[in-house]
Amino acid sequence: MPVLSLPGVELAYFQEGSGLDIVWIPGGDNVGRDWGDQIAAFRADHRNTAYDPRGAGDTRTTAPLPWTIADFAADCASLIRAVCRPPVAIVGLSMGSLIVQEVALRYPELVRCAVTMGTAARISGYLREWMEAEVAFRCAGGTLPKAMAVAHYGVLMYPPEVLGDDALWARLRPFVAASYGERDGAMLAAQWQACIDFDTLDRLPSCRVPLHVIGFSHDVQAPPAHGRKVAEAAPDGHFHLLEGLGHLSMVGHRPDLVNSTIRAIVERYR
Numbered sequence: 001m002p003v004l005s006l007p008g009v010e011l012a013y014f015q016e017g018s019g020l021d022i023v024w025i026p027g028g029d030n031v032g033r034d035w036g037d038q039i040a041a042f043r044a045d046h047r048n049t050a051y052d053p054r055g056a057g058d059t060r061t062t063a064p065l066p067w068t069i070a071d072f073a074a075d076c077a078s079l080i081r082a083v084c085r086p087p088v089a090i091v092g093l094s095m096g097s098l099i100v101q102e103v104a105l106r107y108p109e110l111v112r113c114a115v116t117m118g119t120a121a122r123i124s125g126y127l128r129e130w131m132e133a134e135v136a137f138r139c140a141g142g143t144l145p146k147a148m149a150v151a152h153y154g155v156l157m158y159p160p161e162v163l164g165d166d167a168l169w170a171r172l173r174p175f176v177a178a179s180y181g182e183r184d185g186a187m188l189a190a191q192w193q194a195c196i197d198f199d200t201l202d203r204l205p206s207c208r209v210p211l212h213v214i215g216f217s218h219d220v221q222a223p224p225a226h227g228r229k230v231a232e233a234a235p236d237g238h239f240h241l242l243e244g245l246g247h248l249s250m251v252g253h254r255p256d257l258v259n260s261t262i263r264a265i266v267e268r269y270r
Helices: 032-042 069-083 095-106 125-139 146-157 166-180 185-196 224-233 255-267
Strands: 003-006 009-016 020-025 046-051 088-093 111-117 211-216 237-242
Touching: 003 069, 009 032, 009 069, 020 032, 020 069, 020 095, 032 046, 032 255, 046 069, 069 088, 069 095, 069 185, 088 095, 095 111, 095 185, 111 224, 111 255, 125 185, 146 166, 211 224, 211 255, 224 237, 237 255
Parallel strands: 020 046, 020 088, 088 111, 111 211, 211 237
Antiparallel strands: 003 009, 009 046
16 A cells, blocks of 8 residues: 655555545544445546555554544545545545544535544543443453454444344454454554544534535444434534444445445535
8 A cells, every 4th residue: 555654644545446536534443445345336437545544554653642533634634635636525434434524624625525424523422431431441451352352343333134144244244353353452542532532513513515424223333313413513514314224334234325325425516
């Protein structure tokens, strides 16, 4: 993968396809290649840029902790300026969706439209309690055996349709194992603490770009009610609810439905 050198960060990225630019931003502990189902669907008519955020994959950083979502957004903005033709469409999931919000707010000149999935404007309630518990567990040196990690994170990523289908779970289990089976505790804590500290609720009314929020009805990691608040707070906000999908259904489960929804959005802003 090529690398963009930034202060304290060697940002690993790749590009595929040609046409209008889309930048895909992965969630915590995920990497750019995890957008494979989406890039395959958009490769024919879009130039797709994806990257490994600091703390994951092939990206390396000496930037001191703590990191903020503003730091992640600055990395993304630098990549857009360096290798894309802005304004671009930006799409993010989970932590990546928080980065999308921050890029849209701080660098609106770079954004044609913004699409967030599994998102929130402020981490609160059960979502906050769970993330804080995970961070405390990792900071205390806690680790999960791989089999337990796969079972633990699998139920947070996929809906009952996947977990109740033995063949489908067997097909998707290797992806869960590769992404979450053996996690770097310090990097997990660094990424997730940035999410816990994130808050755009008071700033979203000043958002100057179209902001589309895709919620998943069976998302237990980022319940769709959190995403609806994001859309309602933005002047040009729009909420789309996909029934029967979970947090990571874009990978292997229902990428067709996720991709068609994203395409319908970005085509509005060609």
